[in-house]
Amino acid sequence: MWEHVLKKNVINFDEGELILVHKPLDWTSFDVVARLRSMYGIKKIGHAGTLDPKATGLLILCTGRLTKAISEFQHLEKEYEGIIELGSVTKSFDSETEVIETKPIINITSEKIEHVFQSFVGEYKQIPPMYSAVKKNGRRLYKYARKGKEVQREARLVTIKEFALLSYNEPYVRFRVVCSKGTYIRSLAHEVGQKLGCGAYLKELIRTRIGNFTLSEAIKVDEFHLLSEKQQVVHV
Numbered sequence: 001m002w003e004h005v006l007k008k009n010v011i012n013f014d015e016g017e018l019i020l021v022h023k024p025l026d027w028t029s030f031d032v033v034a035r036l037r038s039m040y041g042i043k044k045i046g047h048a049g050t051l052d053p054k055a056t057g058l059l060i061l062c063t064g065r066l067t068k069a070i071s072e073f074q075h076l077e078k079e080y081e082g083i084i085e086l087g088s089v090t091k092s093f094d095s096e097t098e099v100i101e102t103k104p105i106i107n108i109t110s111e112k113i114e115h116v117f118q119s120f121v122g123e124y125k126q127i128p129p130m131y132s133a134v135k136k137n138g139r140r141l142y143k144y145a146r147k148g149k150e151v152q153r154e155a156r157l158v159t160i161k162e163f164a165l166l167s168y169n170e171p172y173v174r175f176r177v178v179c180s181k182g183t184y185i186r187s188l189a190h191e192v193g194q195k196l197g198c199g200a201y202l203k204e205l206i207r208t209r210i211g212n213f214t215l216s217e218a219i220k221v222d223e224f225h226l227l228s229e230k231q232q233v234v235h236v
Helices: 030-039 064-074 110-117 141-145 185-197
Strands: 011-014 018-023 045-047 055-063 078-086 089-092 099-102 122-126 155-167 172-179 199-211 232-234
Touching: 018 030, 030 045, 030 055, 045 064, 055 064, 055 122, 078 185, 110 155, 122 185, 172 185, 185 199
Parallel strands: 011 232, 055 199, 089 199
Antiparallel strands: 018 055, 045 055, 078 172, 078 199, 089 099, 122 155, 155 172
16 A cells, blocks of 8 residues: 555656546646646656546545556546436536436336446446547547537446445435446446436446555645645655
8 A cells, every 4th residue: 555645755757656636527638747846846756547528536646656556546446435316318418518318207216226237337338428538430429429420339348346325305316336448437327327217317327446545645736835834845
């Protein structure tokens, strides 16, 4: 286990630091990286696993020599909590785009939702959403999507270790999911809506864990200044 950066007396960004950040709503993962880079003039820095702008929660940043280990962190198991809204569908499968279709919610019970959730547990092939950074013919899918074009995508094998219903207050479904790298929770929410027959989209999402790293260990973007106020920052 890497020691959290805020517990260290000396920070050496060039040598390599692991920084756990609580990404805020409407920020891209790159926005977080850019903020820290500009504050401290960090030469090498990257994140280990993108969070969508409408998602919040745990983001791992690596600096200096530790950027070589980014792929190792990317492969760690992920845990999320969120809210699915039944009866509505969006183009992006989350709240980034407007609702384009509504359907009645008829005879949807907690038991039905739990049954649908369990149908996804294990390995299954998931089709990436059009609003994603996956490349097709050398071009990001979201660039096609923003022009109203839909292209064929290859399904990817992902693993859902746990998919639990936390509460159901129509039309809102609170859930927790534990999954593998590469799982799109937006697509999962959309597919839940398809199986229930009423449509759905991902209204809220927070990443609570990556491997053994938890959100409770993360610092907020507006706390980045603490890295210099409380500790000695070394620049090689």
